[in-house]
Amino acid sequence: MDSRIRQHAETIVDHSVDLQEGDRVVIQVPKEAEDLAVALHELCGERGAIPIWLAHSQRASRAYLRAGGEEYETPDHQQALFEETDAFIIARGGPNVTETSDVPPENNAAYKRAVRPVQEERLSKRWCLTQFPTSGHAQLAGMSTEGYENFVWDAVSLDWEAQREFQAQMVDRLDAADEVRIVAGEETDIRFSIAGNPTLNDYAEKNLPGGEVFTSPVVDSVEGSVYFDVPLYRQGRKIEDVRLTFEDGEVVDHSAESGEDLLTEILNTDDGARRIGEFGVGMNRAIDQVTYNMLFDEKMGDTIHLAVGSAYKDTVGEGNERNESAEHVDMIVDMSEDSRIELDGDIVQQDGTFVFEEE
Structure with a gap:
């Protein structure tokens, strides 16, 4: 594992969310960021926190939003999970940044209205949103994969x-x-x-x-x-x-x-x-x-x-x-x-x- 991934995880845990013993943690990252998830789980074990990993998929989101039309129910089971959570760690990253480009905007707006109570619950807790460098985001930025990795890890490791x-x-x-x-x-x-x-x-x-x-x-x-x-x-x-x-x-x-x-x-x-x-x-x-x-x-x-x-x-x-x-x-x-x-x-x-x- 690249040592910068461990450093990234340490910044999240110690600086961004100030992880404490006994904290119940939701780690929401895509499969492409598995190395970051591994580093975060290792740190949770060292700090005595309790992690759960939600693997986010843009492909799955696209399928649901295209099929669901313009009416959605608030996901109460997700809200219940968030109510019992102390800290959230969310990392973006994925192979295709245009995956949801053909979701009708009205479907997306309807879904956002439905999940608003869930998002409000998450925002009331300790949370950190970050980026894991992947080839999809590198391409969007007009960079090589290595160049984008350097860009991301330089940006997250400031004083x-x-x-x-x-x-x-x-x-x-x-x-x-x-x-x-x-x-x-x-x-x-x-x-x-x-x-x-x-x-x-x-x-x-x-x-x-x-x-x-x-x-x-x-x-x-x-x-x-x-x-x-x-x-x-x-x-x-x-x-x-x-x-x-x-x-x-x-x-x-x-x-x-x-x-x-x-x-x-x-x-x-x-x-x-x-x-x-x-x-x-x-x-x-x-x-x-x-x-x-x-x-x-x-x-x-x-x-x-x-x-x-x-x-x-x-x-x-x-x-x-x-x-x-x-x-x-x-x-x-x-x-x-x-x-x-x-x-x-x-x-x-x-x-x-x-x-x-x-x-």
Whole structure:
């Protein structure tokens, strides 16, 4: 076994989920990530935790979603398992990243609505989402298999305490601010309130790799237009050049150069899917290229992202409304040129450089 797989597992266990003796652990990884599952089980044995492995299959998911139509029952038996679980470890990876590309978007939206209570239960526990490098994701990223392995393991093995301290400077500024304005190029000028909503510092706990700070806009406060110039991959399909216009917090106009039908289905999932649930700032400069994997792409330095759909509970302050949805879809704006982030009218980042980097 590659020693970096053991190191990856140790980071998950000791840093991300802080595994303790007696913890009941669900390890959900595909068969292609069996080496990671083995390393995690070994560490569970050393720590006195109790693991169970759920082998996720995109082929099986595709078969179910294509056959199931637009009506699904909430899987209560899965929810019961999650209620009895202390920590979740989930790794992506697989041979074919486009496996679910021919699942009708309306089927996928219906399924997401059905499993929403299960996902809420999982998110209430300690959890970590990570990536195991496979040839399918390497091909999507335009890399050799070896090159992608190096990319992933370099990204998950940063000095996370140093990254936390760097990001904390932005957290402090966001927590002290009421209004955010994002300006980029000629098409993005959007503003919203974050008053009363706390900012979280992601330094590889729930996401591995980490490298962002994020909060939630006040639900009805989002105004303006935004052009997402970084493409995204969703449901096995690419969505490019997304443009959204907001009034009173809601998407009132949208378009995409490719994947617009899928974007429309996402926005029609439920009422909350037309509102922003997350505003994040990418601060991990070790991730410096688009790989069409949002776990990495949203952390890229010199970017911001907005997610249509659900807001994380921990990013909504007491007395503020939480946006709720079965969807949560992140979209990215490149902030490296002709751009700025303003907090209460003061520029905190200009063309990718934070003010605290110049102090």
